[in-house]
Amino acid sequence: MKKNYFxxxxxxxxxxxxxxxxxxxxxxxxxxxxxxxxxxxxVAEDLTIAFVxxxxxxxxxxxxxxxxxxxxxxxxxxxxxxxxPSNYSPETQIPxxxxxxxxxxxxxxxxxxxxxxxxxxxxxxxxxxxxxxxVDTRVGDLSDVLTFITGDNExxxxxxxxAIANAIGYTxxxxxxxxxxxxxxxxxxxxxxxEGFESTIAANYPGINIVDVAYSESNPEKAATNVNNWLTKxxxxxxxxxxxxxxxxxxxxxxxxxxxxxxxxxxxxxxxxDNVAKIEAGIFTALIAxxxxxxxxLAIQTLVDYLRNGTAPANAEVVIPNVTLDxxxxxxxxxxxxxxxx
Amino acid sequence: MSxxxxxxxxxxxxxxxxxxxxxxxxxxxxxLAIVFTLAEPKFFSVATAGNILTDWGSIVLLAAGQTLVIxxxxxxxxxxxxxxxxxxxxxxxMSTVLGFDITTSGSDAYPPLLVGGLVAIGTGLLVGLxxxxxxxxxxxxxxxxxxxxxxxxxxxxxxxxxGMPIGGPNDFSLISPINPTWMPLSWAVIGVIIVVTAVxxxxxxxxxxxxxxxxxxxxxxxxxxxxxxxxxxxKVYALAGALAGLAGFYVYLRLGAGSPSSGVMRELDAIxxxxxxxxxxxxxxGRMMGTIIGAxxxxxxxxxxxxxxxxxxxxxxxxxxxxxxxxxxxxxxxQNRAR
Numbered sequence: 001m002k003k004n005y006f007x008x009x010x011x012x013x014x015x016x017x018x019x020x021x022x023x024x025x026x027x028x029x030x031x032x033x034x035x036x037x038x039x040x041x042x043v044a045e046d047l048t049i050a051f052v053x054x055x056x057x058x059x060x061x062x063x064x065x066x067x068x069x070x071x072x073x074x075x076x077x078x079x080x081x082x083x084x085p086s087n088y089s090p091e092t093q094i095p096x097x098x099x100x101x102x103x104x105x106x107x108x109x110x111x112x113x114x115x116x117x118x119x120x121x122x123x124x125x126x127x128x129x130x131x132x133x134x135v136d137t138r139v140g141d142l143s144d145v146l147t148f149i150t151g152d153n154e155x156x157x158x159x160x161x162x163a164i165a166n167a168i169g170y171t172x173x174x175x176x177x178x179x180x181x182x183x184x185x186x187x188x189x190x191x192x193x194x195e196g197f198e199s200t201i202a203a204n205y206p207g208i209n210i211v212d213v214a215y216s217e218s219n220p221e222k223a224a225t226n227v228n229n230w231l232t233k234x235x236x237x238x239x240x241x242x243x244x245x246x247x248x249x250x251x252x253x254x255x256x257x258x259x260x261x262x263x264x265x266x267x268x269x270x271x272x273x274d275n276v277a278k279i280e281a282g283i284f285t286a287l288i289a290x291x292x293x294x295x296x297x298l299a300i301q302t303l304v305d306y307l308r309n310g311t312a313p314a315n316a317e318v319v320i321p322n323v324t325l326d327x328x329x330x331x332x333x334x335x336x337x338x339x340x341x342x
Numbered sequence: 343m344s345x346x347x348x349x350x351x352x353x354x355x356x357x358x359x360x361x362x363x364x365x366x367x368x369x370x371x372x373x374l375a376i377v378f379t380l381a382e383p384k385f386f387s388v389a390t391a392g393n394i395l396t397d398w399g400s401i402v403l404l405a406a407g408q409t410l411v412i413x414x415x416x417x418x419x420x421x422x423x424x425x426x427x428x429x430x431x432x433x434x435x436m437s438t439v440l441g442f443d444i445t446t447s448g449s450d451a452y453p454p455l456l457v458g459g460l461v462a463i464g465t466g467l468l469v470g471l472x473x474x475x476x477x478x479x480x481x482x483x484x485x486x487x488x489x490x491x492x493x494x495x496x497x498x499x500x501x502x503x504x505g506m507p508i509g510g511p512n513d514f515s516l517i518s519p520i521n522p523t524w525m526p527l528s529w530a531v532i533g534v535i536i537v538v539t540a541v542x543x544x545x546x547x548x549x550x551x552x553x554x555x556x557x558x559x560x561x562x563x564x565x566x567x568x569x570x571x572x573x574x575x576x577k578v579y580a581l582a583g584a585l586a587g588l589a590g591f592y593v594y595l596r597l598g599a600g601s602p603s604s605g606v607m608r609e610l611d612a613i614x615x616x617x618x619x620x621x622x623x624x625x626x627x628g629r630m631m632g633t634i635i636g637a638x639x640x641x642x643x644x645x646x647x648x649x650x651x652x653x654x655x656x657x658x659x660x661x662x663x664x665x666x667x668x669x670x671x672x673x674x675x676x677q678n679r680a681r
Contacts, residue, residue: 086496086606214648220599220603225644229393233648246603257396257596274444274509281445
């Protein structure tokens with residue numbers, strides 16, 4: 001009997017929560033949508049948008065999740081948020097996409113972990129009448145994809161190069177030593193940022209030599225190890241480009257423990273709250289930030305617009321620029337770009 | 343009675359072998375140091391020694407616990423996850439609960455750090471006890487039991503932290519070499535050496551250690567000899583968990599933040615150190631000194647390859663060769679061939 005009571009209580013609580021949630025959605029839908037479309041049939045239709053991302057453990061996707069939830073609530077649509085807890089790979093992602101498609105959502109936002117391997121999943125979704133958007137990364141053939149929204153990683157790398165050159169007071173004719181801390185040799189974002197960084201250095205700052213690179217394998221402690229060893233090997237090191245949040249954390253810690261804060265320029269990536277706090281403390285010369293929440297909001301907005309009103313987006317590809325955060329950035333902007341933790 | 347004699351006899355034999363193993367390991371370490379110094383003269387420096395010891399600190403804590411577990415005939419795959427969740431929980435308590443942020447530094451950071459350290463060890467202990475319950479009460483084999491706690495701890499570390507590092511109070515001088523010109527040890531590493539030495543003495547000089555070897559050699563015989571195997575294994579996994587929790591705190595000190603991704607794959611580094619150190623995954627064989635030097639070899643290779651400018655991917659290959667060589671050396675030894 002006791003067990004039954006407990007089950008009933010849980011079921012009731014669940015049902016109540018669900019009802020409240022529905023009521024909330026319905027209210028928002030009417031408020032937001034009814035005046036603009038005036039079509040009650042569309043309003044009554046409960047849209048479901050599935051969002052399959054790369055790896056839950058990545059703060060980038062955590063920030064994206066908040067943007068997606070916000071926009072789904074604002075649009076009054078149901079959001080299915082899915083993805084592997086920690087593996088960024090097509091092997092784990094494809095079955096997740098299959099499972100999500102079986103739930104028959106109206107739209108799918110997909111962050112393909114591989115441009116080729118996920119192409120079939122996109123085709124499968126479209127064949128089932130599901131509209132597909134790509135965010136951050138894309139499948140090779142975009143013809144089935146309604147919209148592709150991404151941050152410009154190459155531009156981010158270029159901005160990092162500018163920030164480093166500024167910080168070390170670059171003068172023509174002088175030579176400088178800079179290293180790059182990467183997560184892996186193949187991660188597409190790493191590759192694009194590195195390319196942007198290298199090409200800007202080559203074009204504008206020929207005196208800067210990129211003397212070394214190393215991989216942290218997503219582990220900040222390994223990132224710190226890399227920087228520790230570089231500081232020993234290159235006693236005159238001028239700057240470090242830490243290509244993502246993990247490398248940024250590790251490099252910042254290494255500079256602090258070696259007492260070299262301010263002596264070696266450090267440009268990081270990804271506005272984790274902890275990293276943003278370290279701009280103010282002078283540990284980061286600059287931090288390049290993406291806006292994953294904006295990417296997610298725009299993707300859901302575009303899909304909902306298309307599903308409700310049949311309006312296709314004006315541009316099939318949208319690039320949301322990266323921004324440089326440094327000591328001169330206003331407090332409001334620092335807050336705006338910080339990856340929010342809920 | 344012969345069953346209770348057997349472990350003792352074996353223990354004596356392995357003591358002799360281990361002495362030998364240590365000298366082999368030290369030779370490997372010295373050879374590596376020479377090779378890397380030839381490749382990059384700056385490798386032979388106090389700074390490099392400091393870098394290697396700083397890296398060594400966290401893994402040797404994991405590996406010390408892993409040594410106990412492996413000698414007892416088990417395996418603990420959850421130590422990396424335990425490191426992560428302990429560091430994150432500790433950071434969360436210090437920053438969110440106690441309200442200290444990264445601006446608290448120097449000796450002002452000691453009171454919250456003390457609390458944080460206890461929280462980390464407590465978290466690790468809790469995970470270790472869960473492992474013990476899964477293994478001794480629910481009779482799940484250690485590989486599977488700790489595989490599931492590995493997933494759970496890594497997952498919870500992400501949930502608590504939203505996948506982002508949690509910054510908090512810190513005194514970075516605790517993790518920096520005491521004197522960069524002549525003293526590569528940091529206070530944190532000295533603490534680690536004290537803890538690992540204590541665990542080593544516990545393993546080799548106490549009845550607890552003797553029982554650990556006995557269970558790993560033959561748990562039926564150990565039971566017949568009157569050892570409460572379940573209770574003993576509970577202690578072993580709890581201790582391994584607490585040490586992993588302490589490692590989580592060490593990594594917190596190193597980063598000034600609790601990072602959910604700091605534990606990923608660390609269990610494999612720990613197991614590699616133990617295996618290079620000469621312990622057998624079959625149980626009953628292993629020495630703490632072997633593990634200590636095994637971990638030193640791992641990080642000498644890591645630092646050496648970075649310093650020598652060798653492509654980072656080669657590190658994995660070199661470590662793989664070392665593990666294979668260590669295991670081969672073990673099985674080819676005449677005493678072990680008879681098994």
